[in-house]
Amino acid sequence: MVSRLKPAAPAALIGSGDVSAGVLTSMSRKDRFITKLVSFLTRAVYQDVEVYWTGPVPPDAPQLTVSNHFGGFADGLVMLNVMPRRPGIVARDVIWKIPVAGRLMNWIGGIPVHKPEDRGSATSNDEMFSSCYDALRGDGHILIFPEGVTRNEPSIAPVKTGAARIALGARTSGVECIQLLPVGIHYEDKAALRSRVFVNAGLPLDLDAAAEEFESSGNSVTANDRDAVRALTEEINVGLRRVAPDYENWEEAYALNRAAEIALRSQLDDPAGEVPPGLRDRLANTLADRPETSRNLITQAVGEYRQDLDGAGFSDAELNSALSTGHFMRSLVWQVVVAALLFPFALVGAAINFIPYLIVKAVGLLRVAPSVAASIKPVTAIAVFGITWGVVIWQSISNYGWVAGVAAFILLPVYLAATIAFLERVVRLWRGFRRWRAGSGVRAITDDVRTRRTAVVEAVLAE
Template identity: 60%
Template sequence: MSETERRGSTKDRFIEKVFAFLTRSLYREVDVYAPVPIPSGSPQLNVANHFGGVSDALLLLGVLPDRPGIVARDVIWNVPVVGRLMNWIGAIPVHKPEDHNSPTSNDEMFASCYGALDNAGNILIFPEGVTRNEPSIATVKTGAARIAIGARAHGVAGIQIVPLGIHYEDKAALRSRVFINVGVPLDLDELIAEQTPAATEVTASNRAAVDALTDDIDVALRRAAPDFKDWSEAGRLATGASIALRGQLDDPASEVPFGLRNRLANTLADLPDKQRAKICASVQDYQSDLDAIGTTDAVLHAHLRTGGFLRTLVWQLIIGICLLPFVAVGIAVNVIPFLLVKAVGRLRVAPSMHSTIKPVVAALAFGITWGIVIWRAIAAFGWAAGGVAFILLPVYLAAVVLFVERFTLMLRAYRRWRAPGDPQTFSEQIAERRTAVVEAVLGS
């Protein structure tokens, strides 16, 4: 059966509907952006970043117009039921020496890929070879290039290599949002013609040709997928993109579309270090002001436009006053655990040791203290009082943390506003900081 006939079979249509249903069920929104149409009717090798493990394949099976055959590590077939599922959807196993502690051959895998690409076929590979926890692309391996060049050498003409960037809002959360950025396809025949002398035989064993194509795939994938220095930079560039785009919306108080934001953030990630640092610094300054008054850019932007900034500050003051009784009780109950955690923070140990010790000390200190309070409440007033104490103790702690954080941020903002030689009001300062973010983003 040809690839075209397979894609039109009842089984194939059923598989596509199953994965489309799963995708719609698991994710609140899946936005696909393709500046040019995804190729159809020609052999297609899809290359995607690998941030979400199995979720990556599930998503792409649910949104690509033609269901691809997935190239996956053969160890997956060892999982009960999963192996049968992989066979059912037409996945192609790849053998890695590290999975078998011995040399392995992928001749069968390459042959399967060549066959799948023949007759306008369609396959999917994750060329990094591993699932990434960092917001950046790992070193792209040569497997995708070897498959494409090998298939061409075996007579498959017109192969298109399509980079797919998967951007998760939160890859661990259900009903979150996903943006799939489809990059500009690479025409393999054109690349070979440009990079290789006409008389040269180009096969999968031609190291120079494989390395050159791998470099092309690496560049294309980094343009389509998230590729940030670290999570801090990723968050700040995404925030800066949202702030800059909000002024272009019909309703600036509404949420900036997830895909639009990530496309701009991805573009910002390609800027030189100095420009990225400028954007991140301006976002951090503006965000500290937003945190100080407990609001968001969407709300503040609307209030700055309508003159409601003073109402925002007054409302935050009212909230602070209402919290005071809870704060007083929270401090009285939790003063000893607070001091213990503070003392641990002063220990001269490595940051990794702090990250281990502090949560343990905090859990023990607060747990023991709360246990004593609940026990005393039960002894004095009965089980009902113990239940009330059990519910209220976390509320008192949250009130203290919220109040202290907000008070510290507002005090910092007040000192900056009252700095000598600065005649601006705080509302003018925060509006200026927002403008600085927009200019840093759009001026880059």
């Protein structure tokens, strides 16, 4: 399939969390506050948000970002956190019917879209189109999930024509240089709190350049031009599938991600290091585009290797990067020192946040689709932790005065961060211990297992 989206430029930018200008940024007070709030919430909900920019995005041009929609509310939160310019999110109008959510969407500049299947919805989207044109006209930024629905499958749903119609309509109304940016959101486990997220931003498509090609074939390019809308939608479809997870089924998604991880682990500068999720997801994405025979070969090789590993009782990380005693001891001392420094703050954080944590855990037990869980868990967490902290601040003011209340406002996030850091350090220590203990067992592993591993690496790299 031919696309105008050019190959990835090697000079890529990798960020973590807030990706914006290089130094302290200048933006409006409202934008600054929203950025800060979203950044804090994202850090609380996710362990890590890694961002990969395939190439530069013009900072001042009108921008229409299209993204996959696997995580419901979480997608909006993640995108608000990673995008250098805060986008106006185009979302279903049913959200505006929820009292607090509606106000929140208005506050962050959301744009409601009406769908015929939503009862009580308006019949026309003229207002939505006009709001999008206005936003783009002011060199603004809007975000659309062009699949139109949240997905529980590891693949992109058929891309609808809305994004293309908005882009072409805005161009017809006089907006120039619109950049269409495809962005893929990859969740390690979208239903879990404190999981990791990788955001893969592709190369922007210059709408004017694309429209010129449509015009050269004799078509007038407007939002009503079916051929142009169809062609642009296909461009968006191709761009999105390159950056977002798009697998045949869950089995293939698992196999290709494991295969990518195994192949990359052999190539890390530090063999004891962890494969960065972003690299793994990007390689797995390219494997998903390979011919079916190659994908089947990789899936089979991973299956056989996994069977052998399960029999031996090791993970690939343990087999490939067992820690030496010296390495483990150095790591142990360092982790214990840091954990000891964190402990008093972590203890206070645990005492304050234990009940809201239990409530969020209980919500996690509800049997709902993963995309629904990806929405309700962060929302519940934000609500219960917010209420708890409000009570603590109010109690501090009541008992000790305003200074204590303000100190609580400053320190509550510090205590929560300390608790999370402490617990994650303990988990890391346990994993390190397992890898060190695996050392003697790994040496006894037969050559057959290693041959199976080599088969996976070769299937990924040579196929």
